[in-house]
Amino acid sequence: MIRLLAPLYLASASPRRHDILNQMQVPHTVLKVPSPEGEDEPRLDGESPLDYVKRTAADKLSHALHWRDQQAQLDQHAAILSADTTVALNETILGKPLDTEQAVQFLQQLSGQTHQVFTAVCLAYQGRVHHALSISEIDFAALTHEQIHAYCHTGEPMGKAGAYAIQGQAGIFVRQLRGSHSAVVGLPMHETYQLLQQAHLLR
Helix, strand or coil: CCCECCCEEECCCCHHHHHHHHHHCCCCEECCCCCCCCCCCCCCCCCCHHHHHHHHHHHHHHHHHHHHHCCCCCCCCCEEEEEEEEEEECCEEECCCCCHHHHHHHHHHHCCCEEEEEEEEEEEECCEEEEEEEEEEEEECCCCHHHHHHHHHCCCCCCCHHHCCCCCHHHHHEEEEECCHHHHHCCCHHHHHHHHHHCCCEC
């Protein structure tokens, strides 16, 4: 069990990030920050996938800090961790599919191609913000029409960036991964541990 000098809030509704912190044995509490429903945060004109993921993670942290400050029952001295994961094929960002039809389209685009997964992590503690970034490359096998539709029928693509979960059935589509498996799932273990060290949160 990792011991921390202060409580840690995870500002993410993702059960996968919660599971990864548990796997790391990092004690934490999920901070349920209200967020608008619907599409991912809009991409700015001319913004690269790399800049988008860094900005979005930072925006999530800023929003969580502001919301925490308004909640008297929360520990105002706790650290807050936020993250964002973005799947990109060249300069095209493939977010969370809005429906099964869009999930099929995303997987058709990824079929037989190499794409990147960017995960940005931010940690706020004692008035300072620490940043980390993980970049992974994934080679997808060529997928048949039947494979794509069968996978989408499981419902697994919904709520997942790029319309797939590498830790689920979609693992069979991955020919090669260069980078961090945990980052593709949603939170890079190595970089997150480094942030805890940089913030002097480890006991």
